Amino acid sequence: MSTKPIPQSAQRDRVRKTVPALVEYTEGVVYGDLWERTDLxxxxxxxxxxxxxxxxxxxxxxxxxxxxxxxxxxxxxxxxxxxxxxxxxxxxxxxxxxxxxxxxxxxxxxx
Structure with missing residues (x-):
């Protein structure tokens, strides 16, 4: 997983309490891994x-x-x-x- 800072999102912070795992995947997988790939x-x-x-x-x-x-x-x-x-x-x-x-x-x- 990337160590780069994850972009802040008021929308994500608002739902964090309701769906914490979804926010964790968003931050860890989507922004932490997917957006940091070098193929694009x-x-x-x-x-x-x-x-x-x-x-x-x-x-x-x-x-x-x-x-x-x-x-x-x-x-x-x-x-x-x-x-x-x-x-x-x-x-x-x-x-x-x-x-x-x-x-x-x-x-x-x-x-």
Missing amino acids: SKRDRSLVTVAALVATYRPEQLSVHIGRALDNGVTREEIAGLITHLAFYAGWPAAMSGAQVATEVFEKREG
């Missing part, structure tokens, strides 16, 4: 993760991962292009919901 860059992992969350309509997780994608070097234009591309593969409603989440994340970062 963190930037590429972010693109894949954002695409999966848009395509499967997971807006509650999407805002965190769009922010992480920006931190990992994905541009706003690339996120917009990803969402537009997915409209044709994952459906218009999923893409429009993803666009709403992306807009919120971008606006929070501007303010």
Whole structure:
């Protein structure tokens, strides 16, 4: 397991008392191991993760991962292009919901 610091999450901290094992797996396996693998860059992992969350309509997780994608070097234009591309593969409603989440994340970062 990686010794790198795990990104903080208010959402994760909120549910820790209810589902402590799930949070442990998230921190130990997902962020501790999976995100630290070297077969994909963190930037590429972010693109894949954002695409999966848009395509499967997971807006509650999407805002965190769009922010992480920006931190990992994905541009706003690339996120917009990803969402537009997915409209044709994952459906218009999923893409429009993803666009709403992306807009919120971008606006929070501007303010």
